[in-house]
Each structure stands twice: as structure tokens, then as C-alpha cells.
Amino acid sequence: GQNIDQPTEMTATEGAIVQINCTYQTSGFNGLFWYQQHAGEAPTFLSYNVLDGLEEKGRFSSFLSRSKGYSYLLLKELQMKDSASYLCAGLDSNYQLIWGAGTKLIIKP
Amino acid sequence: IAGITQAPTSQILAAGRRMTLRCTQDMRHNAMYWYRQDLGLGLRLIHYSNTAGTTGKGEVPDGYSVSRANTDDFPLTLASAVPSQTSVYFCASSATTSPTDTQYFGPGTRLTVL
Numbered sequence: 001g002q003n004i005d006q007p008t009e010m011t012a013t014e015g016a017i018v019q020i021n022c023t024y025q026t027s028g029f030n031g032l033f034w035y036q037q038h039a040g041e042a043p044t045f046l047s048y049n050v051l052d053g054l055e056e057k058g059r060f061s062s063f064l065s066r067s068k069g070y071s072y073l074l075l076k077e078l079q080m081k082d083s084a085s086y087l088c089a090g091l092d093s094n095y096q097l098i099w100g101a102g103t104k105l106i107i108k109p
Numbered sequence: 110i111a112g113i114t115q116a117p118t119s120q121i122l123a124a125g126r127r128m129t130l131r132c133t134q135d136m137r138h139n140a141m142y143w144y145r146q147d148l149g150l151g152l153r154l155i156h157y158s159n160t161a162g163t164t165g166k167g168e169v170p171d172g173y174s175v176s177r178a179n180t181d182d183f184p185l186t187l188a189s190a191v192p193s194q195t196s197v198y199f200c201a202s203s204a205t206t207s208p209t210d211t212q213y214f215g216p217g218t219r220l221t222v223l
Contacts, residue, residue, distance in 0.1 A: 030209070044214070091208055
């Protein structure tokens with residue numbers, strides 16, 4: 001079956017760096033998305049990776065290794081407003097999005 | 110303000126009742142989607158529409174129907190609600206039908222079926 005695995009919850013300190021991991025098993029692969037979702041709000045797009053490597057966008061970076069079925073989202077210089085759930089979603093061979101349950105990130109002062 | 114609106118924000122519904130969740134976007138996006146989000150589970154696609162006049166079934170379509178009479182509106186109907194349909198429902202849209210295109214989500218409707 002198809003599956004997206006990511007930790008349920010993580011805690012980090014304001015100003016620090018945190019890495020949120022995501023592993024995927026999909027039938028075929030056509031890329032991986034990261035979305036941010038604040039509590040009670042809609043998910044918003046962060047990144048899309050289809051090639052191996054690291055893509056940086058300001059304080060947020062996303063990494064993909066297709067051979068390992070693995071991605072991570074790296075958040076630097078954490079701010080309190082980064083407290084949210086981070087959703088990983090893989091695009092399978094039929095171009096269907098398979099969503100993970102999300103990682104709730106708690107930022108402490 | 111451009112974006113996606115959903116109505117109602119929340120609703121408590123008796124089992125067996127019919128309910129339509131509304132979704133409207135003003136970005137002239139071609140593709141629209143309905144998801145449900147349940148605690149501990151990833152978003153699950155209910156139905157989608159690639160363009161006005163066409164719809165398709167997603168991962169969990171049973172008990173739900175949709176229509177796409179025009180570009181802007183994509184209502185989701187529960188013909189006879191059951192408690193297992195208690196969830197948060199998100200409508201989303203993307204500019205094109207490319208699956209790699211960014212999806213923009215509405216604020217969600219929290220539905221409770223008793």
C-alpha cells in the first residue's frame with residue numbers, strides 16, 4: 001500500500017533549527033509537497049521537490065532523496081509563529097496526492 | 110480579496126439530514142477539490158473537478174456528491190449524513206489541472222453529525 005510517515009509531534013526552541021522528516025512509500029513517484037497548517041486554518045503551500053537535493057526558501061528548506069524515499073523540511077531561526085502542523089504529501093505514479101497525517105511543531109520560548 | 114470561501118464555517122447536523130457545503134473561488138482556477146481531514150489521518154480526497162462541467166471521484170467518495178456548473182462554484186452535498194462524516198472539510202483549487210500545481214485551500218467547514 002501507499003504510505004506517508006512523519007512524526008506526530010515535535011518540540012523546538014525559539015531561535016533554534018528543527019528538521020521534520022517524512023518517508024514515503026508510493027507506487028511510483030512524481031514529487032513531494034510540504035504544506036503548513038496553523039491550528040484551525042487552511043493548509044498553505046511551502047515547497048515542492050521532484051529532484052534530489054536541497055531547495056532553500058528563506059528560513060525554510062526542503063530536501064529530497066528519491067533513492068531513499070525520504071524528505072525533510074528544515075526550519076531555521078524558529079519563530080513563535082512557526083508553531084503549526086507541517087503536512088508532507090507525495091505524488092504517486094497516477095499523480096494522486098498521498099497525504100501524511102502531519103507533524104505538529106510546538107515552539108517554546 | 111481573492112481566494113476561496115467556504116460556508117458554513119461550522120455546522121451541527123442530525124443524522125439522516127441532507128447538507129450542502131458551499132465553496133466559491135474568484136481566482137478563475139480550473140481545478141477544484143474537496144478533502145476531509147480527520148485527526149490522526151492525512152487529508153483524503155473526496156471528489157475533484159478539472160474544469161467546469163466535469164467531476165471525478167477521489168479516494169473516499171461514498172456518501173458525497175458534487176457538481177461544477179461554473180468555474181467559481183463547487184458545492185459538496187451529503188445526501189443523508191452519517192456520524193462517520195463528522196470531519197473538517199476543505200475545498201481547494203489550483204490554476205491548472207497539472208497535479209504538480211500548488212493547491213490553494215479554503216478556510217474549512219467543521220461538520221458534526223449526531
